[in-house]
Amino acid sequence: MQLAQDTDLDGYLIAPDPAAARLTRPVQGHDQTGAPVDLSVVEERPLTIFLNAQEIVTAMTIGDYPDYLxxxxxxNQGMLTADDEITGVDYDEELDTIVVRTARTTNHEDKLKKKTRTSGCAVGTVFGDMMEGLDDVRLPPxxxxxxxxxxxxxxxxxxPSLYLQAGAIHGTVLCQGDQPLVYMEDVGRHNAVDKIAGWMMANDVTADDKILYTTGRLTSEMVIKTAMMGIPVLASRSGFTAWGVEIAQQxxxxxxGRMRGQRFVCLSGETRLIRDIDPATVPDEGRKSGRKGART
Structure with missing residues (x-):
């Protein structure tokens, strides 16, 4: 399989492509007055991921960048390590399967028995020993x-994004300084984060100077994945969970979080913020801006 190709659009290395084929479907309906309406709705399809000969998981996804996902x-599940030699990534669009092949022999039968259902959309799944792997994680200040x-x-x-066109989707953006680099979307925010992680792994991108921006809630899963990726900053328009905050502090x-217009709240790492701009000089969103609450 040919790996996904990056494009340069307005400074992005990868940006959303709302017009891409197979990501949305036209649907006819009626509004509150009974008038007919035409809508684009986001597609979702299964993708079964294999590691060598072992089936690992079936994820519901919009179907773009299956290699990075x-x-x-x-x-992010700890089934691949940073020094693993990837010998092949084979995607079968008709069977909705993708096989990642490594030079070393792998067997994750025990790990597959330990699953934790997460709060993520589209039935997010995290394997239990991910939490154990956090004990030695200390992110750079x-x-x-x-x-x-x-x-x-x-x-x-x-x-421009699928969210603005069709809604019912989450976005995650890898950033450096004030520049967004890679913007991924999916029906589950965990999928969008995994696509970012896959892109970083495929391109040997360092993490210690990066910021991860997400449109969804700052849950334990989001914090764990960000930490395991080595990214020291996580930001969102949305709010927090208590366990997510606790892990971030650890x-x-x-x-x-709660980044809207002039306002935001920092619940971990306050001492690292350099307040170099007066919030009063930042345009406020106002109550009617955006599609408030749709992505939480």
């Missing part, structure tokens, strides 16, 4: 300028 999922956060939020929220993750 598979690599990132396996990496990377400083974060508040001017970067405001610039990223404004840029990302204006980027591993030294800067955790910022």
């Amino acid at each position: 598979a690599l990132g999922f396996l990496r 990377t400083p974060v300028r508040t001017s970067w956060l405001y610039a990223l939020a404004a840029r990302i929220n204006r980027t 591993v030294g993750l800067t955790l910022i």
